[in-house]
Amino acid sequence: GAGVSQSPRYKVAKRGQDVALRCDPISGHVSLFWYQQALGQGPEFLTYFQNEAQLDKSGLPSDRFFAERPEGSVSTLKIQRTQQEDSAVYLCASSWAKNIQYFGAGTRLSVL
Amino acid sequence: RKEVEQDPGPFNVPEGATVAFNCTYSNSASQSFFWYRQDCRKEPKLLMSVYSSGNEDGRFTAQLNRASQYISLLIRDSKLSDSATYLCVVNPQGGSQGNLIFGKGTKLSVKP
Numbered sequence: 001g002a003g004v005s006q007s008p009r010y011k012v013a014k015r016g017q018d019v020a021l022r023c024d025p026i027s028g029h030v031s032l033f034w035y036q037q038a039l040g041q042g043p044e045f046l047t048y049f050q051n052e053a054q055l056d057k058s059g060l061p062s063d064r065f066f067a068e069r070p071e072g073s074v075s076t077l078k079i080q081r082t083q084q085e086d087s088a089v090y091l092c093a094s095s096w097a098k099n100i101q102y103f104g105a106g107t108r109l110s111v112l
Numbered sequence: 113r114k115e116v117e118q119d120p121g122p123f124n125v126p127e128g129a130t131v132a133f134n135c136t137y138s139n140s141a142s143q144s145f146f147w148y149r150q151d152c153r154k155e156p157k158l159l160m161s162v163y164s165s166g167n168e169d170g171r172f173t174a175q176l177n178r179a180s181q182y183i184s185l186l187i188r189d190s191k192l193s194d195s196a197t198y199l200c201v202v203n204p205q206g207g208s209q210g211n212l213i214f215g216k217g218t219k220l221s222v223k224p
Contacts, residue, residue, distance in 0.1 A: 033211055042116075042199050042214030043156065056211065091155060093212075101212060103155040 002026070004104035006092050012110045013082045021077045021107045025094030032075050033101060034067055035091040043091055049075060082111045115139060118200045118215035126223055129190045133218045135183040135200030143210070144203035145176055147185050149196045150217065156199055159185075190222045 005024040013019050025032050031050055035043035036059075045059040051072035060067070064083075069075040079086055089108050093101040118135040125131050137145075145162040160167065162174040162183055173186040183200055197217040203210040 035212075035214075040216070042216045043212075044214070045211040048211055059211070100158060100161075103157070105155050 004092055004094050004102055006090075006104035006107050008107060009105065010108050010110075012112065015083060015111055016081050017111075018078065018080045019082055019109065021079075021090050021109070023075045023077070023092030023094075023104060025073065025075070025092070026096075026102055029094035029096050029102075030072075031095045031101075032069060033093045033095075034075070034077050035093065036061075037089045037091055037106070039088075046077070046090075079109075082109075084111050087111045114215075115204075115213045116200055116202050116215040118218050120216055120218060122219040122221055124221045124223060125190055127190055127192060129222075130186065130188050131190060131220065132187075133185045133198055133200070133220075135185075135215055137181050137183065137200075137202045137213075139202070139204050139213075140178075140181060142181075142202045142204045145183050146201040146203070146212075147172075147174060147183075148199040148201050148214075150199055151196045156214075159198070187220075190220075192222050192224065195220055195222045 007022045033048050034046040037043040047067045048056040049069040064080045066078045089106040091106045093103045095101045115138050147159040148156040149159045150156045160169050162176045164176050166175045171188045175184045197219045199217045200215040202213045
């Protein structure tokens with residue numbers, strides 16, 4: 001596809017469940033970023049990959065959050081034992097050069 | 113102090129009006145600056161990069177003042193379709209590696 005693809009678009013989880021969110025970046029984009037956007041806020045950085053290497057995970061809020069990009073293309077963000085405060089939109093972005101990051105439509109996670 | 117601060121608005125303006133948004137950033141070493149636009153329940157999309165010399169794209173003009181750590185966006189002849197949230201964005205590191213730091217966004221509503 002032409003853009004960044006994320007799935008699922010919507011996810012409802014019961015508190016304590018594990019969830020996995022998928023990001024398929026633009027083909028050939030080396031860099032991949034995950035952001036979390038709470039209601040009424042701007043996106044906040046979670047983690048960054050260059051190819052398969054996770055170079056920065058300083059934004060992950062707890063050890064319940066884990067991200068991987070094993071083959072340097074598709075990435076998965078996993079949240080274990082979800083809590084209500086994890087409810088947010090999770091955005092994935094990819095880039096090649098010149099700082100331009102292209103965002104996917106996001107996964108809207110609701111934890112009940 | 114948040115790294116990127118902007119007035120959340122909302123700015124309610126009539127069609128044809130000129131409106132200006134301002135933003136300040138705290139990291140004086142920041143390398144790259146952008147305005148992103150985000151429609152309701154959609155992903156952020158790049159509106160324009162911001163350069164020290166100032167730059168214009170049609171009805172949109174962006175300015176950067178590094179000494180004051182201040183970024184602005186001017187929209188002339190507002191259209192109904194300009195209604196959105198405008199996110200001030202800073203990349204502290206530059207290049208394609210840097211995660212983006214977003215402001216909370218300024219909401220613009222253009223009325224007929």
